[in-house]
Amino acid sequence: MSILRKISAQLETMAPADRQIGQFIIDNPDQMLRLSSAALAVETGRSQSSVVKFSQKLGYAGYQELKLAVSEAKAQEWQAPAGMIHGTIEVGDGYLTILQKLFSSKLQAMQQTISVNNESDIEKALEALHDARRIHLAGVGASSLVARDFSYKLMKLGRNVLHDSDSHVQMANASTLGPDDLLFALSYSGTSIETLRIAELASQRQATVIVVTGLQDNPLAHVADICLHTVGDEDRVRSSAITARDAQLMLTDLLFILLVQRQPDAYDYVHNSETAVSVLKAKRLS
Amino acid sequence: MSILRKISAQLETMAPADRQIGQFIIDNPDQMLRLSSAALAVETGRSQSSVVKFSQKLGYAGYQELKLAVSEAKAQEWQAPAGMIHGTIEVGDGYLTILQKLFSSKLQAMQQTISVNNESDIEKALEALHDARRIHLAGVGASSLVARDFSYKLMKLGRNVLHDSDSHVQMANASTLGPDDLLFALSYSGTSIETLRIAELASQRQATVIVVTGLQDNPLAHVADICLHTVGDEDRVRSSAITARDAQLMLTDLLFILLVQRQPDAYDYVHNSETAVSVLKAKRLS
DNA sequence: GCAAATTGGAATAAAAAATTCCAATTCCCG
DNA sequence: CGGGAATTGGAATTTTTTATTCCAATTTGC
Structure with a gap:
């Protein structure tokens, strides 16, 4: 299970600092990967130790392991067909969404044609x-x-x-x-x-x-x-x-x-x- | 361009310590992501400062940025969908094998082109x-x-x-x-x-x-x-x-x-x- | 052959991560 | 409702990791 999904599911039941940190990570996974625990603390207005404790509460040894899990979650989003964005390309879609929908449509057309x-x-x-x-x-x-x-x-x-x-x-x-x-x-x-x-x-x-x-x-x-x-x-x-x-x-x-x-x-x-x-x-x- | 590919291309012209570190990363990207610069130094029998310098010679601020680049390269790496036959179409291949290899080659070309x-x-x-x-x-x-x-x-x-x-x-x-x-x-x-x-x-x-x-x-x-x-x-x-x-x-x-x-x-x-x-x-x- | 450049490890300094301490708040039970 | 236990979470401190400096050895180029 993707850590991003796991954080999303638990957000409601988290304490305030954890919720804020979790929300930031879900909204900005790319950015998070570039930040030290102290810098993430500044971004969220929480303390550096809260960031580390957040990681540990999720079951990781520390912040570095959480980072790795977020990185893997992002990788899977792109690659696993199940995690791929399907659907009609729409007016407000951004670059990545369009790309994934286009790729997914091509893949589906070819697969279905074979079958x-x-x-x-x-x-x-x-x-x-x-x-x-x-x-x-x-x-x-x-x-x-x-x-x-x-x-x-x-x-x-x-x-x-x-x-x-x-x-x-x-x-x-x-x-x-x-x-x-x-x-x-x-x-x-x-x-x-x-x-x-x-x-x-x-x-x-x-x-x-x-x-x-x-x-x-x-x-x-x-x-x-x-x-x-x-x-x-x-x-x-x-x-x-x-x-x-x-x-x-x-x-x-x-x-x-x-x-x-x-x-x-x-x-x-x-x-x-x-x-x-x-x-x-x-x-x-x- | 994938950092893994870039390291591969430059391996021949690297000095001994760099070559060893580069080779380890290409061979073990997953493992590398879990190692500190000191631990990677131990794995390669080189010094911790060589690891950091290797990163900097590749154009990154330091080891952390190199890690991020390796993580991104891995995410973009082609992976055949589970169970699909992947490889070169050969003379004795049967219908189903040809079909899967053709399909897989098309997917790879499109995905790699995007990445x-x-x-x-x-x-x-x-x-x-x-x-x-x-x-x-x-x-x-x-x-x-x-x-x-x-x-x-x-x-x-x-x-x-x-x-x-x-x-x-x-x-x-x-x-x-x-x-x-x-x-x-x-x-x-x-x-x-x-x-x-x-x-x-x-x-x-x-x-x-x-x-x-x-x-x-x-x-x-x-x-x-x-x-x-x-x-x-x-x-x-x-x-x-x-x-x-x-x-x-x-x-x-x-x-x-x-x-x-x-x-x-x-x-x-x-x-x-x-x-x-x-x-x-x-x-x-x- | 010699000076300049490169290599790369040991030592050191700086930054980041993790833990401890402790005060404040919340929760739960009698 | 009150009191004790549990939780929260930041500041301070410690530990670990990363990055830089120093310098000797080797390689390169003139």
Whole structure:
């Protein structure tokens, strides 16, 4: 149990000096860690011996041990998921609160995305990606960046990839797909008209259609041969495609790694890619 | 920067007593926090004054301040959530192992990225972004997607944003920047020639230069007015810009949220954006 | 080779932590 | 309600810890 929490719980039943010292520590843990027992006494208008006695009443040998416990309590607040601040980012939130809420939202989106997809669906998608002659990536808005990121990774493996940010070109590309090909379509809402039309066309042309979309029922999911789900809570982070994007990236990154594991020469391809790019890097500082 | 990391980096060039004391602290940070300077001297077979001098050579007023810094470094240290498999993805890894290692690597990259940047640097970047007349985003490869993602978000707020994936166009755009403008340059290596040249030009033209780059010393960091750092371990995830990209996104997402909090009409802009896009969404299934 | 700089322990001084002493206040029981 | 016991908490004192000074030995640089 965090000492800060323990002090809070006991505050009401403490004697006056103890209450004042305890309150200061709860309100200012960072500052307390920098103060000597005498300086803390000055800050609280109490005596130096009261500070030491306060520590001992809490079960510590002295002030130094109390300091250590406060330091550990602070460390746990940041790290333990249970102690992390969850919730909607709000107008009055300070820096640390925003940071923790953002981190927590990202973590949750990725974790939930993993748990709503079972291994057999991932394996099916992997199998289809592995076997596809050509892979066409489709998505608009934030999803288009995920599609592009995934297309770069697939191209790095030497795969035959079609991707263009212009939805008309995407549509034209889809009209060339056949039964040996695959469409990988991303849309969190599942209602983007361009992505939907492209998926419908690919499906008509007997290409395999993998859809990455949100959990809600939506028209894009209905076109899918294989449907992978993402979970994001955009309301938490001001509705700007942050958690939905992170959730999609979690899936595409996982598929990429699994493909790498499946392709014997994958590491060679990746290494070749790095070597090729290195001529575009400045030489090391001497 | 973590004091533990700093001590590690300097160990080789330290004199014998300092090296011994430094090594003990790196190996036993928990224990060190419980020891007086005299007790630490006994543990290392050195003198008590050497312990204090060691602290002072590192830039602290004394041993107590060093202790505080070690305590903070420990708090920010990465710790895998309980039970999670952590480590390098290897050839024989199964699905679940790969999944956990990937997830853990993402968490580590994001958390470490947060801990290596202090609040005052983030606030400086925020201030500069908030005040800039025009914001130019630069980056190539994976960084170009992060740049684009951030450009979309900034444009959603009604900001005057310059972004193009073509590095020649980026360069031409940089030639129009002035003292009221800002360049936001992303490169994990800090050695991409295009990004570097663009940053140098922006700097010459007196624009504010914010650089988002890795922790290692690099030419791009030297051009920066404000430097934000990212931590990613690409070796863990087959070296394909996964964790480096996640680290960069963590920073750009944070800056975006902080900007939203600073801009009174931000929510209106975001809402207007959603309304505008809704005409490109299929109607709900009936 | 020599002077200057660095290293680092012993001794000393200063600061911080802990304990003791004791007066004032509160609590509890008869 | 009164008196004794227990608690509170600051001042004074003691002990421990931290920081600085002194100085000899070693290393470095010219």
